[in-house]
Every structure is written in C-alpha cells, then in structure tokens.
Amino acid sequence: MNDEQQVLEESRERFIAQWGALGTQWGINRTMAQIHALLMTAVDPLSTDEVMEALQISRGNAHTNLKELVAWGLLRIVVRKGERREYFEAEKDVWKIFRIVARERKRREIEPALDVLHQCAAESEGMKSAPGREYHRQIRELEEFVHFASQVADKIGLLQHGTAVKLAAKLVG
Amino acid sequence: MNDEQQVLEESRERFIAQWGALGTQWGINRTMAQIHALLMTAVDPLSTDEVMEALQISRGNAHTNLKELVAWGLLRIVVRKGERREYFEAEKDVWKIFRIVARERKRREIEPALDVLHQCAAESEGMKSAPGREYHRQIRELEEFVHFASQVADKIGLLQHGTAVKLAAKLVG
C-alpha cells in the first residue's frame, strides 16, 4: 500500500511535468499548464504557497498563473471559514473544461482573424482589376469559412454534454 | 485604376502583416504565417528570392519556413520548364486548408496528450487507496474525452466540403 502511494506520486509528477511540456504546444505557458494538471489531480484545494512548494516556482509566477486560470474559469477560489488565505480548486468536469478552452481559443484565434479578413474584404470590395477581384474573392472565401466555423463553435459551446456526445457518436459511427 | 492598385497593395500588405501577427497566437511563427498569407494572395507562384524581397527576410528564414509549409501541405513546389529554381504556390481551397491545419494540430496537440493520459491511466489501473482511485478516475475521464475528440477530428477530416457544410448548417440552424 505504501508502494502504491509511491507509484501514485511518481505517476502524478510525470503527468504534471508532461502536461506542462504540452502546454507549450497549446500556446499557454508551461507553468499554467502544470498548475492546471496539479489541481485537476488534487484531492483538496491548494493555497498559493502549496502550489509554489509542489512545483518549485516563485510566488509571482504562481500568483500570475493561478489568477490567469481563474480568469479562464478553469479554477475557482475557495475560502475556508476562519482562514484568511485563498485556496484554489480545479474544474474537473471534462466537458466544462473543453467548453472553456474552446471559448478561449475562439476568442484569441478566430475572432481576431475574422476582424482582419473583414477589413480586407471591405477594402477590396468592388475592385475592377483582375488582381483586385482575385484578391477580394480569396479573402471573402476565407472570411466566409472562418465566420461559419465561429458560429459552429458557438453552437457546440451551448450544447449539453449528453447532446454533444450523441451528435458526435453519430458522426464517429 | 492606378489608385485601385495602390489600395490593393496596401490592403494586401496589411493582411500579410496581421496574419503574421496572428500566427503567434496559433502557435506557428510569424514568418511562416506571413509567407502563407503572401502566397495565398499571390496571383503567380513565387521563388525564394521573391519571398525574401517581399517580406524583407533572410534566405535561411525564407527557406526554412517555405519548406515547413510544404511539409504541412499548405504549399506546393512548382518547377517551370527551362528554369532551375523552385517556385512556391499556395493551396487556396479553404476546406483543404482547414483539413490540413486540423490534421497538423491533432498530430501536435491531441496525440501527445493522449500518450501521456494513456500511460498515466495504465500506471494507476486497479489502485486500492482512495487517492489512487480518484486519480485514476480523473485521468481516465480525460483520456476518454480526448480519445473521442480525436476520432471526431478524424471523421471530419474525411468529409467532403459539401457534406461538412450540410452537417454544420444543420447544427447552426
């Protein structure tokens, strides 16, 4: 049993380390991903100091990333009665996590792209020259597609877990 | 008409610059995104030297990113008869672009995550202690979800443009 605890600790540490490394690929920083991994697999909420201790990072780093995760909605702040300091607890429901990440990605990746495309489409509207018309056509196609993708993302974000699973199951066959 | 050409050039330059800046958000580097924007809106294929000139970048940088885009499948190499040097031409079909980007993201973001989750799930299989069982349950849920998402991405990647649009249209309502 003591042995099991040992294996668990090691597995969890590897999970945190690797999830952190993955974070880099997803465009979020390593520490943020590590904190998320730490708290998703934590039994109880942790304080800033406990996070600092567990990941061996500075206060400023821990603080900034904890607050960023709270801003995303991936962590909640918990206050224990009679205690002054804040504790942090992770959202553990995978469908909720997915929706949050999807929403954030849409905001950071899709919406700014739409703005650019929209502006360029407007600027080249009604051009007469062949290169001008070709440019406008290409931008418009991109714009339409991204706009459409954006709407799809919105709708998926509104679905209940069950509904989404059924829909996806039909697709996967 | 000369005026139109002026406006076109400026719009295109802004598009390239902003698409490049967006690239940073998508986890690809600025130059790669700029080259992609440049060639998506180019009438004819361009050579390495023309890309260097248009974006004011070094040969090494142009070369590396052109080849990376070719590896993704977003650019094709074109050889003109009687010409020694290579020209590059962009895939302009938005649905094809989408499928390529989705495939690449799956490979870089989903698959490594699945590996990590799979390993951690196996390591904690059959644990007896309460924390061990809880850890296993959480990892398993993540694993299942990511695996499912991976399958969905595969299926979508196989759809024809028309089919995908119909499906998505039903969803958007």
Next chain:
DNA sequence: GCGAAATTTCAGAAATAAATGAAATAGATG
C-alpha cells in the same frame, strides 16, 4: 488606526524561440 498576513505588481534576469548570414552541399550546364 496598527500591525500581521496575505495578495499584487513589476523591473530585471533567465530561458526559449526565431532570424541572420555565411559556409557547405547538391545539381545542372556546357
């Protein structure tokens, strides 16, 4: 209000990613 404990901020340091430019290699031409 005062002091202790926590949170927040931020300038500078460290780490990481990307770009340069020149040298090495490969490929064609006569």
Next chain:
DNA sequence: CATCTATTTCATTTATTTCTGAAATTTCGC
C-alpha cells in the same frame, strides 16, 4: 570535370517570452 547557380545547414545573434524576488499594496483582526 570545372563552374555557376540554387538549396540546405547551422553557429551565432537577436527578439520574445517567462520567471524571479523584492517592494508596494491590500485586507482583516484586534
């Protein structure tokens, strides 16, 4: 096979991002 041109590689430089640690600020019990 000698040469000219294009491609590729890579050590170094530059730019960007992230982290640290200490100072400033806030918060709360007394």
